[in-house]
Amino acid sequence: MILMIDGHSFHYEMENLCRIFFPYQKIEVLHGAENTVEDGLVAYTGLAKKQDGVLLTARFHGNSFSEEKTELLTGQTAESEDEQERHMAILLFELLTRYCGYTPKWGILTGVRPVKLLRQLKTKLGEQKAFEQFQTNYLVSKEKAELSRVTMHNEEPILALSRPESFSLYVSIPFCPSRCSYCSFVSSSLEQTAKLIPQYLPLLCEEIRRTGEIASELGLRLESVYVGGGTPTTLSAEQLALLLRTIRENFTLSTIREFTVEAGRPDTITAEKLDALKDGGITRISINPQTLNDDVLKIIGRRHTTAQTLSAFSLAREKGFHNINMDLIAGLPGDTVPGFQNTLDHVVALAPESITVHTLALKRSARMMQEENEPFGSDALAAGEMLDYADAVLAENGYRLYYLYRQSRMVGNLENTGWAKPGAESPYNVYIMDETQTILACGAGASSKIKGPRADQLERIFNFKYPFEYVSRFQEILDRKDQVKSIYERFQQIPKTE
Numbered sequence: 346m347i348l349m350i351d352g353h354s355f356h357y358e359m360e361n362l363c364r365i366f367f368p369y370q371k372i373e374v375l376h377g378a379e380n381t382v383e384d385g386l387v388a389y390t391g392l393a394k395k396q397d398g399v400l401l402t403a404r405f406h407g408n409s410f411s412e413e414k415t416e417l418l419t420g421q422t423a424e425s426e427d428e429q430e431r432h433m434a435i436l437l438f439e440l441l442t443r444y445c446g447y448t449p450k451w452g453i454l455t456g457v458r459p460v461k462l463l464r465q466l467k468t469k470l471g472e473q474k475a476f477e478q479f480q481t482n483y484l485v486s487k488e489k490a491e492l493s494r495v496t497m498h499n500e501e502p503i504l505a506l507s508r509p510e511s512f513s514l515y516v517s518i519p520f521c522p523s524r525c526s527y528c529s530f531v532s533s534s535l536e537q538t539a540k541l542i543p544q545y546l547p548l549l550c551e552e553i554r555r556t557g558e559i560a561s562e563l564g565l566r567l568e569s570v571y572v573g574g575g576t577p578t579t580l581s582a583e584q585l586a587l588l589l590r591t592i593r594e595n596f597t598l599s600t601i602r603e604f605t606v607e608a609g610r611p612d613t614i615t616a617e618k619l620d621a622l623k624d625g626g627i628t629r630i631s632i633n634p635q636t637l638n639d640d641v642l643k644i645i646g647r648r649h650t651t652a653q654t655l656s657a658f659s660l661a662r663e664k665g666f667h668n669i670n671m672d673l674i675a676g677l678p679g680d681t682v683p684g685f686q687n688t689l690d691h692v693v694a695l696a697p698e699s700i701t702v703h704t705l706a707l708k709r710s711a712r713m714m715q716e717e718n719e720p721f722g723s724d725a726l727a728a729g730e731m732l733d734y735a736d737a738v739l740a741e742n743g744y745r746l747y748y749l750y751r752q753s754r755m756v757g758n759l760e761n762t763g764w765a766k767p768g769a770e771s772p773y774n775v776y777i778m779d780e781t782q783t784i785l786a787c788g789a790g791a792s793s794k795i796k797g798p799r800a801d802q803l804e805r806i807f808n809f810k811y812p813f814e815y816v817s818r819f820q821e822i823l824d825r826k827d828q829v830k831s832i833y834e835r836f837q838q839i840p841k842t843e
């Protein structure tokens with residue numbers, strides 16, 4: 346489709362909005378004055394300054410549909426770029442909703458952190474007004490606004506534990522035994538990159554050591570450790586033991602509330618690795634079935650079976666893991682609403698301490714996206730039904746929603762939700778989503794986020810994305826890590842204003 350941008354700079358937001366309705370279309374953005382494209386799907390958004398304010402115009406045509414909406418903004422609204430953008434988004438949203446016959450439940454919100462926005466509104470307006478504005482200004486449905494409100498309440502006690510000197514540590518193991526077809530993560534297939542692990546691991550340990558020194562020099566306090574990927578249990582038991590020992594030796598772990606390893610793929614979990622995790626002090630692991638339907642697992646190229654998931658889960662229980670998370674995905678190709686319900690019921694019967702329900706998100710790079718012209722599993726209504734079912738069943742079974750986030754190109758523009766039995770929440774998930782705490786991250790594909798005392802003080806330091814770059818340009822990683830101190834020093838110089 347074509348998106349025309351005329352007289353304003355909101356192309357990013359307008360493009361994201363179009364993507365909600367046409368997730369699989371290539372969107373071509375044309376800047377400048379209105380032109381005469383007439384074929385296919387064409388959206389036009391224009392802003393023109395007038396004597397009495399700012400005139401916004403949105404137009405959409407496709408097939409036999411052709412409609413235009415305009416709005417004249419006056420006074421302060423006309424002067425605020427944020428308001429111009431919001432009003433423009435509403436005009437376009439209304440046209441696209443009419444064309445598609447479908448009203449996305451998150452309204453014009455395209456960002457990944459709706460709960461954070463609600464919290465910011467609450468700080469300014471109080472909770473009730475914030476809740477109302479969430480719906481009236483951003484067109485969020487009552488149901489999703491309520492979901493956000495519940496999440497906001499449940500994450501508050503966890504956020505309250507964070508102090509100015511708090512931080513969490515993230516360690517990235519960007520390797521997997523094979524690549525799942527829907528995956529957009531920068532994770533190379535083990536077959537191709539296994540040879541890099543022996544080089545990668547010692548360097549990662551060195552970065553962890555340097556990070557530990559920096560944290561200690563700055564007097565930071567560690568709150569949670571999260572080893573993710575990829576699939577960390579792609580490493581052997583000995584490699585896992587080395588990694589965890591390095592973390593233990595270089596950080597003060599007496600203050601932590603969570604030490605998670607995302608075991609992820611059930612086909613990588615063995616008794617030896619679970620022993621290594623237990624001995625290494627791991628308090629929480631994730632075993633991710635995604636679905637308990639073997640036919641769907643085959644379609645998504647996950648290369649493990651339901652039987653492997655169940656046996657990995659019971660082995661982990663035998664080994665004494667009492668805080669296990671399981672990830673599921675709604676909207677998988679080949680899955681159905683009853684199929685998803687069956688998976689969820691079965692997982693709830695296993696009674697893991699937490700369950701994360703993702704909605705399928707396809708990124709441009711995902712193999713299935715490249716192979717399929719027609720969207721698969723893109724039935725937004727089915728995915729919506731799956732999530733509604735999950736929300737109801739998880740709540741009935743004593744799970745509480747404690748974090749929520751969204752990704753671009755999610756089926757139905759829905760959300761990912763993290764549910765836990767009270768006390769089994771992962772603080773790391775809350776801190777990373779709310780961006781209220783520094784995250785020091787090590788490894789390829791990881792990025793550190795340094796949080797200052799003021800709400801808008803957040804700076805990122807990016808590591809190289811790919812293991813090969815990480816290994817071959819490692820000195821640059823160490824040099825970048827040293828920026829952590831200078832960023833903290835700079836933040837200290839800025840007077841606290843709130």
Ligand code: SF4
Pocket residue numbers: 520521523524525527528529530532574575576609610
């Ligand atoms: S296990 Fe996860 S990170 Fe690895 S390929 Fe599959 S979806 Fe991607």
